[in-house]
Amino acid sequence: MSGAMSGAMSGATSGTTSAAVSGAGSAGSSPEVRVTVRDLGKTFGTQTVLQGVNLDVHAGETLVIMGGSGCGKSTLLRLLIGSHKPTSGSIKLLGQDIAEIGDVAFDDIKRQFGILFQSAALFQSMSIADNVALPLREHTNLAPEVIEMMVKIKLELVGLRQHADKFPSQISGGMAKRAGLARAMAMDPKILFYDEPSAGLDPVTSAEIDQLIKELTRNFAVTSVVVTHEMDSAFTIADRMLMLDGGRVLKVGSREEFERLRAVSDADVSGLSEDDQIIRQFLRGAAQGPITRRRSADDYREDLLGEEGNEERVTRGAVPTKRI
Numbered sequence: 001m002s003g004a005m006s007g008a009m010s011g012a013t014s015g016t017t018s019a020a021v022s023g024a025g026s027a028g029s030s031p032e033v034r035v036t037v038r039d040l041g042k043t044f045g046t047q048t049v050l051q052g053v054n055l056d057v058h059a060g061e062t063l064v065i066m067g068g069s070g071c072g073k074s075t076l077l078r079l080l081i082g083s084h085k086p087t088s089g090s091i092k093l094l095g096q097d098i099a100e101i102g103d104v105a106f107d108d109i110k111r112q113f114g115i116l117f118q119s120a121a122l123f124q125s126m127s128i129a130d131n132v133a134l135p136l137r138e139h140t141n142l143a144p145e146v147i148e149m150m151v152k153i154k155l156e157l158v159g160l161r162q163h164a165d166k167f168p169s170q171i172s173g174g175m176a177k178r179a180g181l182a183r184a185m186a187m188d189p190k191i192l193f194y195d196e197p198s199a200g201l202d203p204v205t206s207a208e209i210d211q212l213i214k215e216l217t218r219n220f221a222v223t224s225v226v227v228t229h230e231m232d233s234a235f236t237i238a239d240r241m242l243m244l245d246g247g248r249v250l251k252v253g254s255r256e257e258f259e260r261l262r263a264v265s266d267a268d269v270s271g272l273s274e275d276d277q278i279i280r281q282f283l284r285g286a287a288q289g290p291i292t293r294r295r296s297a298d299d300y301r302e303d304l305l306g307e308e309g310n311e312e313r314v315t316r317g318a319v320p321t322k323r324i
């Protein structure tokens, strides 16, 4: 399914309602749902980082998760890949509840998703080709020559076939990201999770990575969940977008809906709900708006209440455990 098609199937929902679902849109045939999150919550100690998160992501669709620093984006990704356990709620990948299935079944699911985190996390002591081959050697019984061929195909996909024998220290940051992407693609995953794929890259390299993500999504019907706060990148790759704020979902909607919200003029902004005003300010990277008003109110409160106030406030961007 093409990205454009799945984009057209978007379903805007409020993330905290039970109707969080979906994008099934056009004439009868629902697309396969590959990621399902229901009423997800995560607390670290006394700090509630995520609360009431609901979302669905379909086959061949790219969902971009946005939100300010510390709002819980990476935590959400870590929950989705099973490296954190939820405090409440459920996560299904490829139709299976990852908390309920055993380790063997989860290993099988793991083989069907790829991860590209910020650092690309390549093994420094291995060549680029060996880094890409690693998941195939670990998780399959394929013959070495078959693995070699598959590695070449993946490296060709990301434009690195000529650099297969280089080591991570011998390539640029953008090349490392592409190598990380080739490794994430090694097992032909159904789902790809990305955390800030273009962070730290120059604008052109960043645009190349975006293009690559779009091509992979389109050509292989991969479902992509991408965390980013680079707006150009978000609007380039997203079919649907999700805005997190203080650990809760403010909005899930199509890229077009978010584009419309970004385009609302200053004259019309007062007609928007508080949540939509927050999203608009974030999307425009504007210095003035509810996000900055809230921050200065926090600072003032902190200044007045000192340590006592801090205990209750949790971190900025996270959900306060007590409302004041």
Ligand SMILES: Nc1ncnc2c1ncn2[C@@H]1O[C@H](COP(=O)(O)OP(=O)(O)OP(=O)(O)O)[C@@H](O)[C@H]1O
Pocket (backbone or CB within 6 Å): 044, 049, 067, 068, 069, 070, 071, 072, 073, 074, 075, 076, 315, 318
């Ligand atoms: N393992 C952990 N133990 C305790 N607190 C954590 C842990 N992981 C994350 N947190 C806290 O959860 C909050 C959200 O962190 P998270 O990394 O999800 O934010 P983020 O939205 O990805 O931010 P950024 O845009 O800066 O990457 C932060 O306050 C962070 O300190």
Ligand SMILES: [Mg+2]
Pocket (backbone or CB within 6 Å): 073, 074, 075
């Ligand atoms: Mg993060």
